[in-house]
Amino acid sequence: MSTNIDRRSFLRLVSACPALALVSGSYPTGVGRALVGSDGHLDNIPIVLSGEFGYEQKVIRDLPAEMTIDARDASFIVANSRNPDPNALVGCDVGWLPVNRYPLVIRNCPGVHFIGGRFGGEVPLATDWRDTYCNSAALLVRDGTSRATVEGVRARRCWDGIRLADGADGFHLKGCWLSEIRDDAVENDYLLNGVIEDCLFDGCFAGVSLDPASNDRDGREKVVTIDQSLVRMNSYIAKGELTHQAPIKAADAAPKLRIRKSIFALSSANMRGFPRLKRTWKRMIESGGNAILWLPDEPLPPDLPLPPSGFVLLKGAKARDYWDAARRRWVLAHPDVPRFSDDEA
Template sequence: MDRRTFLRIAGACPALALAPISAENHRERMFAVGQLSEGPEIVLSGEYGYAQKNIRNLPVRAMIDARNASFTVANSRNSAPNALIGCDMGWQPINRYPLVIRNCPGVHFIGGRFDGRVPLTTDWRHTYCNSAAMLVRDGTSHATIEGVRARRCWDGVRFIDHVNDFRLKGSWLSEIRDDAVENDYLASGVVEDCLFDGCFSGISLDPGSREGDGRQETVTIDRSLIRMGAYLAKGEVTHQAPVKAADVSPRLKITETIFALTAANMRGFRRLERTWARMIESRDNALLWLPDEPIPAELPLPRAGFALHTGADARECWDKARRQWITSHPDVPRFPDDEP
């Protein structure tokens, strides 16, 4: 489909994306999942602060209930890393990986509140001390991560080393300085019914300099809201693409999902091209251009399956979808200053 045709036929926000499951049904689903566990149940509760929690070698399909647990994420030893004093220099406490799950196949993790201390206004390149609220790794295949609330982190949830067929669902991540989800080991998986509100990059599927080929894998993004957040990066306030795709990324199924672009000077046009090229299914989605500035002529647009909204119309669409998601997920943990 050419650009002019796409702009002409783009319709209203997809109804399904704006009508998530009811609060009652969501509560039933969250509290019923423990009944599916065939392994032991571990309960985490209280404030872990800067102490790392390492969970490993659980029996298959164990349940980890962290609905009443809180963690602190901190990647920088000082509050304002710069070219002279980087994030590895200073005296502030750090907790770069507050929760690590290793070799726990079929684990079901539910809940958890992760409060970040990652600097939000300093340049990305000086703040880049790798970190993630949750690190799922080393043979933790078929994992389900559900009902997580995380904010002001470097990465949100990172999957590495034999974690195929992961599922991240019903989670609210906001103010993420890098990737809301990092899947640079190119595992198959599902991101379902999630709200990513203000991330520099949405879902990363790029092995970078590491060898990897995920072209036979599939990542599904379903009924999720992904708004990009603009941060200072290499001297410019901008953001990356909703999906950080490479030529070797997994195939993509994107359904009933909203991508919202915030910065008129956004980066990642080549990654957007790869995202559209890797799609094998696309339906009932929306692409929101939130700035009042015109869409750049060079911005790659999807071939099909996305309605396009711009300016005030796009912002209204996002606000409505976000409000409905928050209202319909009352059991996701909240911070004291979160919306109810």
């Protein structure tokens, strides 16, 4: 079994013994292996995570700027509930099951490029949102990890998919496939600048969260760009109703929005979040080439806030066909994104 050592001790060891260029173990915490030059500096080559990590949390921290982490051959389990059926009497914090609420955490790694990673969730999908709310995210980026690029992540059946926390300004999510997300596909409640490009969020309770809740945060001078991305909402039980939230959970203090060549698909005639949709359109400063799809056969609710411009509206069977074709094109165009055994090739 390898022994973890801190970064300074590791570099002193390698400086004293240049033959230790390829090292197994942790550099820093949670990294599978790292290549270090004879001058004691970490070369800017990929750090590799591989294998089945199961319920083990991996924390990667304090990397030099602009490092690459290749996790295309790594798998993680996301589990937020200690029992399989959280309810009002026995919540998700009570039980015997193992939990791994934050399987991968990246801290203080400015300019990091994280590639791949397969996150299989065990978050209950058929229980009420309130009873299942033991906070969790497949990938958490925080604490000085500015300008992070997260590319090609595959995650499903999670609470939140990707969470950007304090210090993760200037993020770039690219080519990520998230499905069956019980809460937010992307949580950006710190109201950070960022880009969501060429992503597929397929079946989420909420799409992109830009809501600081009761926290005193103001992102009105920031900008979030959503470009060439597909977001399909899915209904789950929340406060006793089968429903979903808005594709973008925007608050009055949310960043400005650029939405280009993207698709928002609404699945429930009983959907919530009309005020959030209204705020989304209010925060939009650029829009073009988009589609909003009303998937149910029920009539469009007369009070559903629609975008002022830059979107086409399709309903019913035409909307479902449009989504199916767009989703299929995306999946076929991204063969390098990790797959689960029952995913399409």
